[in-house]
């Protein structure tokens with residue numbers, strides 16, 4: 001999926017503690033360095049995904065998120081800061097990510113995923129982490145990931161609950177298999193705590209790292225559901241929809 | 254047959270409860286029933302807003318809802334494969350942000 005890139009001595013020092021992970025090691029780190037990940041958007045969920053991926057040593061992040069930082073972002077969007085209020089969200093994200101990892105390549109688009117940009121955004125990435133709030137954006141990324149046969153980690157949260165699944169086109173159900181239509185009564189603004197968004201984000205980032213480095217078992221065809229009110233976690237086995245309008249008939253490459 | 258319903262996300266928020274013990278005999282369901290029949294019977298108890306959330310206008314399970322028996326997503330066509338004591342979880346699509 002990604003071309004490994006050899007590490008420098010500086011990088012060996014920075015990633016020393018994760019190089020000790022069996023099955024990951026220097027080969028896994030080199031794959032992370034060679035990888036490009038699309039994260040959309042970079043709010044409470046995507047911002048933390050991007051931060052963890054930057055910390056772990058992913059080579060390139062492609063970030064799409066429109067608009068400027070608002071006060072109501074600051075309870076959970078940890079890449080946004082008070083001095084960034086009223087300024088571009090992706091620029092705030094870029095600055096904070098490069099503070100953490102100056103070796104990182106960050107490509108930003110100050111727009112949300114849309115029909116006009118999704119093909120190119122997905123084309124530029126090896127893997128997609130979907131953290132978008134609007135189902136329209138999520139369906140677009142899902143459709144394009146399936147078309148281009150790229151893995152997509154689907155992260156979602158609501159109140160104190162999280163849902164996480166990994167879509168491997170042609171092998172697992174896609175988002176449209178699971179939910180052919182968005183909920184009729186969906187509201188754009190919903191209750192959420194930053195720590196809950198961050199939990200979903202750290203789990204999603206871990207999935208992305210595993211997929212890129214090629215170790216562990218992804219949530220393929222399974223959905224992790226968690227309710228942090230009572231800290232209960234379960235994994236649900238999912239079904240593919242043979243007549244899915246997005247992935248019906250698609251086979252693994 | 255006694256079942257435990259588990260409500261999550263928006264369904265839980267609407268009902269104000271995350272779990273409920275049900276008796277399918279009391280709900281007027283036969284020995285075999287589909288997901289649509291179960292949800293319709295529950296909607297008769299819980300009201301129109303619940304019905305609109307979990308059922309589409311044609312009376313089938315909403316296209317944004319997963320019905321799970323135990324830890325497996327159930328096929329929504331045909332009768333549900335359930336046994337006394339099973340748990341049925343309703344998962345409604347959620348997103349990020």
Ligand SMILES: [Zn+2]
Nearest residue numbers: 174177244247
């Ligand atoms: Zn599909």
